[in-house]
Amino acid sequence: MFLRHYLLPSPSGFLQLLHHLKRVNFTNQFGEKVHFDANGEPVPLYDIINWQKVSSGDIKFQKVGSYDGSAPLSQQLQIDESAIVWIGGQSQVPVSLCSAPCPPGSRQARRPGEPPCCFDCLPCAAGAISNQTGSVDCTRCPEFYWSDRDRVKCVAGIEDFLSFYDTMGIILVSLSLLGVVSTTTVTAIFHRFRATPVVKANNSELSFLLLLSLKLCFLCSLLFIGRPSAWSCGLRQAAFGVSFVLCLSCLLVKTIVVLLAFRATVPGSSALMKLFGPSQQRTLILCSTAPQVCLCAGWLSMAPSIPFRNSSYQGLTGMVVLECKEPWPPGFYLVLGYIGLLASLCLLLAFLGRKLPDTFNEAKLITFSMLIFCAVWISFVPAYVSSPGKYTVAVEIFAILASSFGLLLCIFAPKCYIILLRPERNTKKTLRKG
CATH class of the missing domain: 1.20.1070.10 (Rhodopsin 7-helix transmembrane proteins)
Known part of the structure; x- marks a missing residue:
């Protein structure tokens, strides 16, 4: 009632209060800066928590990074990758793929009845190449050319005839x-x-x-x-x-x-x-x-x-x-x-x-x-x-x-x-x- 009758005697007082709140900039008791952006939204500030299962079977909430929207763009996200523990207790980042891309010299062959991301890598046949990762097909070499050992490029075919040195x-x-x-x-x-x-x-x-x-x-x-x-x-x-x-x-x-x-x-x-x-x-x-x-x-x-x-x-x-x-x-x-x-x-x-x-x-x-x-x-x-x-x-x-x-x-x-x-x-x- 005090605020209503003395500080906000009229609806315009609410606008004045809102105007002053948007310009608030102070540090709270936790050392966090509090201020609002031009839209009246508080600056995002998050802790990134990693759920880690300890030997006793309990779950430990381990802080592994933070996000501070008020920091410079290159410093807003801070993550300590060495502190992250992935599923199965692994420190290596898991790959969310059924099959890894096929290297050059091979082609993808889909596995029947499985998702498109599941395939086998088959080496290109002799006389065919693939020079890109993840190739679906192999390309035949032109006439008088042949694939090299790695099946990644076409080279001039070896000429064969009855030589004096055979x-x-x-x-x-x-x-x-x-x-x-x-x-x-x-x-x-x-x-x-x-x-x-x-x-x-x-x-x-x-x-x-x-x-x-x-x-x-x-x-x-x-x-x-x-x-x-x-x-x-x-x-x-x-x-x-x-x-x-x-x-x-x-x-x-x-x-x-x-x-x-x-x-x-x-x-x-x-x-x-x-x-x-x-x-x-x-x-x-x-x-x-x-x-x-x-x-x-x-x-x-x-x-x-x-x-x-x-x-x-x-x-x-x-x-x-x-x-x-x-x-x-x-x-x-x-x-x-x-x-x-x-x-x-x-x-x-x-x-x-x-x-x-x-x-x-x-x-x-x-x-x-x-x-x-x-x-x-x-x-x-x-x-x-x-x-x-x-x-x-x-x-x-x-x-x-x-x-x-x-x-x-x-x-x-x-x-x-x-x-x-x-x-x-x-x-x-x-x-x-x-």
Whole structure:
């Protein structure tokens, strides 16, 4: 009543009191400043309490911070994080997530029947990457590129080809050089003993030409090894085709010479050998080799093989295979087909003369060598078609070397054996008895 009658005699007194209350600024008995803002609201002042369960099982209300609205903005909230005890007695701040975000190199895979925040982190597949945290999908690398070990970036795919430094390449090169050395050795032996009956009876000129063609066969296999280039791609198949046709042409003529030599022993047939003398033999070799030369020349001029980066095996190996692409595949099969035609004809003629009384078994040796030759190349076709990447080249090299070694050993090894180890059989008397 006193306040009403003496301090607030009228309604305007209430307004004056409110005005003065808004401007109050004092410190209470607890050391707290009391004042109001422009809206008449008291300045917020709070203690932050952490409920902590002690060993006795009771709850302890621990002050871990405060909020003072009157303090500068950067100092209004004060928290002592070391004093906070989280659920389970842990001092580490709990994470309110079902699953942590997936790191780069992986993607999120939702768990069926669970909330969207629950997922598994699956590594990106080979050839795909994710370079952000929490990626939902992995991105495929472009052609000729592959993912790195961590699946976070695409790098240029490793180029794969049959190198001179590969284990397989070293083995094939060694076999090729062994063939060249062996052929050179046989040539030296035949040249050293060129006046002996064994060499002369087997037409030494054809033998030396055959040895030269075999050496070319061994050497042409080296063109298939190493990084493919425009010149190596174009030259390898042509060198292979011409070398083998020259070799088979020599064998074909040798077989015909053997057949005619024994046919000439029949009365009235002596003129046969005169009609098929050295000049006719050279002409036949030239005529049987010329079609292959023309075929290879036309093939190289119109549709030569070119280097090609094959990415079809990249999904399996992560490598880009460097190989020679044939713009006109029938060209290779025509070359191979002509080789097969000559080999079949040579085998047929040698088989017909296998029982002729030849002291040095020339027809039998040619028959056996042709059987090996045909077996190798018949097996080559399915192996060549089904072999992936650089193994296609390795299969062709193996076929070249195997057939070349078969011809060299079957035809010349028995003669070298007689020349070097059984010289008593290398006489005209023995030849006449045959």
